[in-house]
Amino acid sequence: MADTKNAAAADVATLSFEDALRELEGIVQDLERGQVKLDEAIARYERGALLKRHCEAKLAEAKAKVEKIVLSANGVVTTENAGLG
Amino acid sequence: MASSESATVSEAPRHNVPEYTVSELAFALKREVEQAFPRVRVRGEISQPTFPRSGHCYFRLKDTDAVLDAVVWKSALPRLGLKVEEGLEVIATGRLTTYPGSSRYQIVVERLEMAGQGALLKQLEERRKKLQAEGLFEASRKRKLPFLPEVIGVITSPSGAVIRDILHRLADRFPRRVLIWPVAVQGTTAAPEVARAIEGFNRLTPGGPVPRPDVLIVARGGGSLEDLWAFNEEIVVRAAAASTIPLISAVGHETDTTLIDFASDRRAPTPTAAAEMAVPVRAELLADLRDHDGRLLNALNRRLREAETELAGLARGLPDPVRLIEERTQRLDVCGERLAAATTNLVALRRAQFAGAADRLRTPREVIEAKAQQLAGEWRALAGALRRFAGETQQKTARVEDRVDALSERMARCMRGLLDQRSGSVDGLGKLLESYSFKGTLSRGFALVRDAAGHAVVSATAAPPGSGVRIEFADGTVGATVDQPDGKPATSAAAPAKPRRGGGSQGSLF
Structure with missing residues (x-):
């Protein structure tokens, strides 16, 4: 049980924010229609909670970092702080 | 005069016109040109651009009537502002100079611009079409x-x-x-x-x-x-x-x-x-996510409440198990009793049914006898019917004979009556007829005169003298000859015809 839960969490972690949000929307709509079996409803809720945490984490990653590309003489691309914004 | 003048003319250039070497002239011209046109803008179409290995760029600017050589030094190329392309309508900015080595003047271009937006847009459109086609x-x-x-x-x-x-x-x-x-x-x-x-x-x-x-x-x-x-x-x-x-x-x-x-x-x-x-927008996404989170929880809670309500409702619908068993026990008892009774009853019933059936069962002889009796009965009935039919026919015949007799009698009676009646009438009529007969008159003293033919003579003219007549009396008939009216005997037997034609006078002529 714990394994499957971890597997589910790992699965959610690979989702993009957009996909996770879309799935969460689908789960909410299904549950709101009330046509889901009780067992399934609980399972969906758990999945929804995972998706929500994942989305929150994605939104929390909102940190601005502005770098400038620097081309060295031999064409290697590196970055340095842009000193902007 | 003329010779001195010509000498003067021939000597004049030698003194008044300075003499240049080719180089002197070329560089003098170069200076002149460069000073006169240190910065010009020339509009024209780029023609025959070349890019030799030196890194410089050469082309010609032309319009309908003239051509101008142009050069872009390698150092000026990065700042030129435009790529040199054949057919491009440009405005070149630079200075004019000459190239003494080949008696040419040219423009050293420092900057190139597209000549007007129309040309630029035309080029843009052509390029767009080309890339679109790709x-x-x-x-x-x-x-x-x-x-x-x-x-x-x-x-x-x-x-x-x-x-x-x-x-x-x-x-x-x-x-x-x-x-x-x-x-x-x-x-x-x-x-x-x-x-x-x-x-x-x-x-x-x-x-x-x-x-x-x-x-x-x-x-x-x-x-x-x-x-x-x-x-x-x-x-x-x-x-x-x-x-x-x-x-x-x-x-x-x-x-x-x-x-x-x-x-x-x-x-x-x-x-x-x-x-x-x-x-x-992160804030919107966060709000969305919170909204979804809330809805997720609400939806699950509602689903749980629904399930609870549903369960409670169903639980109420479940009957009390003890009562369920009691009721079943009772039903079982009733059934057990009915089963025992039914078994007994069934045996009795079957026995009675068997007895009845055995009673009704016959031996073949009995069956034959019964059928024979039935047949005899039928036969008797048929004979009776025949007899009855014959009797009825007889009676009917007798009745018809009686009726014929009666009718005959009645007819005879009627005939007799009718004859009596008729004979009575005939008697009466005979008497009456008798009374009207001349014979009665004869008896009363009258006589009937008939001519030879038997016809009654009823007038004197019908009995001319000489004609034979017969006189009938009541008791018999006598013959007579008619005399003259004066009583003299008639002369001729043919006389009776004469009176018929014209009286006595005429007769007298014979």
Whole structure:
């Protein structure tokens, strides 16, 4: 049980924010229609909670970092702080 | 006079006109030209451009009636402002000079501009058509922008308002990691730099020391058509079309359209709009997520409450188990009793049915007898019926005979009556007839005279004298001859005919 839960969490972690949000929307709509079996409803809720945490984490990653590309003489691309914004 | 004058003429140039060497003249001209035209702007069409190994560039500017040689020194090429292309209508800015080595003058070009927007737009349109024909602008090439990019690559000038606008708008909506690839956005180096930046970002590998952007923004502020010209260059358009990273173009203002806009995946009217396209609004997403979270919990709670209610309702519907058993026990008892009784009853019933059936069972002889009796009965009935029928027929015959007898009698009676009646009538009528008969009259003393033929003679004329008559009396008949009226005997027997013709006088003539 714990394994499957971890597997589910790992699965959610690979989702993009957009996909996770879309799935969460689908789960909410299904549950709101009330046509889901009780067992399934609980399972969906758990999945929804995972998706929500994942989305929150994605939104929390909102940190601005502005770098400038620097081309060295031999064409290697590196970055340095842009000193902007 | 004439000779001295001619001598004077022939000697005059020697003294008054200075003598130049070719070089002196050429360089004198060069000086003159350079001083007279230190900076000119010449409009014409580029013709026969050549790029020798020296790095300089030579071409000719021409219009309908004249040709001017032109040279761009290698050092001036980067700042020229325009790529030298055959057929291009340009305005060249530079100084005039001469080339003493071949008696030519030429313009040393420092700057080239497109000659008017019309020509520029014409070239732009031709290039657009060409690239479109190659399929670079196909809608099927457009990629979807990522919903939430982790890294955004921005290709633009590192100084100026454009990058600041983009960074500000990104920070407002959703702060992200931004990589700026600094490029010149104007001038002849702009196009290759922009193209190299697009290619450079695409060459980055995911997970490398420099992260590969999820989306690119190529941006430049507003400017004239010439200012934006780098973004119309083929090298830039091709790089944008080839980019595997989704690319947003944001060059100039909303009304400016450059060819990179056709090749990009999205065209933003301004750099700020490009930032809006690149990232969603974090606050809105957070609000959405909270909303979904709340709805998720509510929906689950409601579902649980529903299940509870449903369960309670169903539980109420369940009957008391003890009562259920009691009722069943009772039903079982009743059934047991009925079963015992039914078994006994069934045996009795079956026995009675058997007895009845046995009673009704007959031996074949009995059956034959019964059938024989039945047959005899039928036979008797048939005989009776026959007899009855015969009797009835007899009676009917007797009755008919009686009726015939009676009718005969009645008829005879009637006939007798009728005859009596008729005979009575005949008697009466006979007497009456008798009374009317001449015979009665005869008896009363009268006599009937008849002629020879037997006819009654009723007048004197019918009995002429001499005619034989018979007189009938009541008791018999006598013959007589008619005499003359005076009683004398008649003379002729033929006389009786005469009176019929004309009386006595005529008769007398015979």
